[in-house]
Amino acid sequence: MSILWFLLLALGLVAAAIDGNLSGFTSGALDGAAAAIRLAIGLVGMLALWLGLLRVAEEAGLTKALARAIRPLMRRLFPEVPADHPAMTAMALNLGANVLGLGNAATPLGLKAMDELQTLNPRRDTATDAMVLFLVINASSVQLIPATVVALRAAGGAQEPASIVGPTLLATAVSTAVGIATAKLLARLRPAEEASVRLEIEGG
């Protein structure tokens, strides 16, 4: 990110120098900084409202209720993890928190799930199929309501800030489905056992 950020500034300066448009570069930077503060002020109210509501959801045990609801699905996705293993519970709670958009609660639950999955791992430095699938689901976003995006749109004066909620849900369903299918397919094409056997032969 540091390199990308520097490139934006450096390439901007090069373009400005070629066109002799250095004042455009300077005023662009200053206007951008001022716009950041205007946007942030617009965001405060929405974010406070949303995080207040999320705290209520958490306190009411909605994460646990969701985790229970997705258990049958979890068993089909992770057949190699025993149904009553603590890894299953931690993964379900993590996904439940992610669905609600509770990022701060989801991360520690996800790390706990990885810890538990590691106890089922025969090779501690190599990811298991379950770990990869769990991470791909986490990395493909399963959030129901993209609150930050709605807040940004509201702060920017959108006609209907929430109009992107339905389209986002459809797009996220596609990305999660493709992620799961790819992870399952690649796991079958190159199983972990085979990879580790090959490693041992290579290692002599």
Added chain:
Amino acid sequence: MSALISILEVISTWAIPLFLVGVPAYALARGVKVYPVFVEGAKEGLQVAIRIVPYLVAILAAVGAFRGAGAMDRLAAWLQPITEPLGIPASVLPLFLVRPLSGSGTTGLLADLIESEGPDSVASLIGAVVHGSTETTFYVLAVYFGAIGVSRYRHAIPAALMAEGAGIVASIAVVRLVFG
């Protein structure tokens, strides 16, 4: 197709109101003191808003300079032959590249699109749907695998990037379909 669009519209209109009423209703039924709990969470909202200000300043200033200098127009002109037939505004491309690397960077780029092209422009809408439907892949992989000392990721990166790419393609298609 029009049925799909109206379903998506109903979800968009109802999701937040239902959540706003449904969550407190469920919580009250389970004996949660909703008001003080809400206020406690809202305090955290203030902290989150303050925490993202420096990121917004960094991104909006840099992109502002890039655009003010005319570099964005040049880039768009170069990429137009590729992006136009696909229906992708060139100005949203940087957001696609930053999305798997940095969540706050993506938020900054989306804020910049909304500021410079308006919240209901096609570029902003695509950016918004991509932001909401994908995650910071490399951050998630690094933190989760790092925490348990796994260094052989096997097929995690290709599968996660496939998901990311599918999310971007789906976002463009859905925005084109719903918002024209």
